[in-house]
Amino acid sequence: MSEPIDFVLKLGAIQGFFFFFVLFFNKKHNVASKVLSILVLLIGITCFFYSFNSLEFYTDYPHLLRLNWGIPLLFGPLLFLYTKYLLFPANKFNKTDLKLAIPYILNLLILAPFFIKGGEDKLASLDYFTAAVSIGVDNYAIYFHVLQLSIIGLGLHFSLKSLNMVKAYHIGLKQDYASLESVKLQWLHELIWAFIVLFILLIILILRGAYDKYLIYDYQVIFYIGFAVLVYMVSFKTFRLKELTMIQTTHRPIKTVKDEVIINLGEDGKRLKTYLNEHKPYLDNKLTAVQLATQLEWSRHKLSEILNTQIGQNFYDFINAHRIEEFVQRMSDGEHQQLTFLALAYDCGFSSKSSFNSAFKKHTGFTPSQYLKKMSELT
DSSP, rough: OOHHHHHHHHHHHHHHHHHHHHHOOOTOOOOOHHHHHHHHHHHHHHHHHOOOOOOOHHHOOGGGGTTTTTGGHHHHHHHHHHHHHHHTTSSSSOOHHHGGHHHHHHHHHHHHHTTTTTHHHHTTTTHHHHHGGGGGGHHHHHHHHHHHHHHHHHHHHHHHHHHHHHHHHHHHHHHSSSSOOTTTHHHHHHHHHHHHHHHHHHHHHHHHHTTOOSSSSSSHHHHHHHHHHHHHHHHHHHHHHHHTTOOOOOOOOOOOOOOHHHHHHOOOHEEEEEEEHOOGGGSTOOOBBHHHHHHHHHHHHHHHHHHHIOOOOOOOOHHHHHHHHHHHHHTTTTTTGOHHHHHHHHHTOOOOOOHHHHHHHHHHHSSHHOOOOOOOHHO
16 A cells, blocks of 8 residues: 555544544534544544555564454445434433444354454465455455445445435424524534445446455555544534534424425414514524414414414515515615615525525526516516
8 A cells, every 4th residue: 555545544533543542522412423433433443454465574573464354334324323413402411322242243153153263273374465366265355245245235235324304303303493594403414425436436446456366456545544534624624613413492393394285374373473474583584483383372282283274384485475565565666776686685584595486486587687678678
């Protein structure tokens, strides 16, 4: 392995150890941050071992041979647990979560006979590192390939499971929040997709390595370089943004609302619309469903039921529709001549340009400029 590659892997290992000690022993951080710190630590350990993955190193330290095998089996499950406890911090770590470590424990049991061997016996297996034909000499070389497939399978399974959890969470947010920017987890999407890409990359690297009769170059080192870089990405964002380890929300998962609901406006529905028209709570860009329900002296559940059955919209779309109506009214009154579209949108309760443009297009079918032009043509 070249010195630059060794250097990158060692840097990833050092950063992983540093990240772990800073987060794990900090009492201010929650369960999610501790799970993340363990995940990053294990990535750092694998990078450390891979940076010394040479015949000379294991000749000097034979008892370190294969200690790192199977550690990546924990990458996917830990990513899933981190996602789970970050999105739903009210949940507590339980014994069921420990079951996710079963594949790694089985790996240790399989390797146990090798670990108890003497140093000379362990050195005899090093032929595996010099020629692929030695597979017949060392049965654990066969197991190594099975292990790689297990790592990929578990990694992709739990990464996709984490992604689905985030998607479901976002759907639920639209039931509780009218502005998603403060709670949007775009960075978590990026983290999960990084894992997915790296596990797919490992598949490609394994297939590429299968074409080489002799393992002159270990293509899988690219996989670990990717994780070394990922360690720095996670560290940078975690130390820069508190939201990566602490999310202040009591959000609970809500079932997806159907796109089309028959509108049957009852007394409660009329009261809701009257309250919004008279008091305009939607001008608060941090308005939540819980806050609105409290103002109406309703339960959160009752508000959700009225929105679903009588209004036919989720909270996010319902509030933004009123914000758009407010924007259009103010634009009709000529306020856009003193303020930019974006400034006017902020006054109407929007918290970002992207959410405003998206909502305006959805509710009117036009961009703000197109809508203004159409108004001018009609007048």
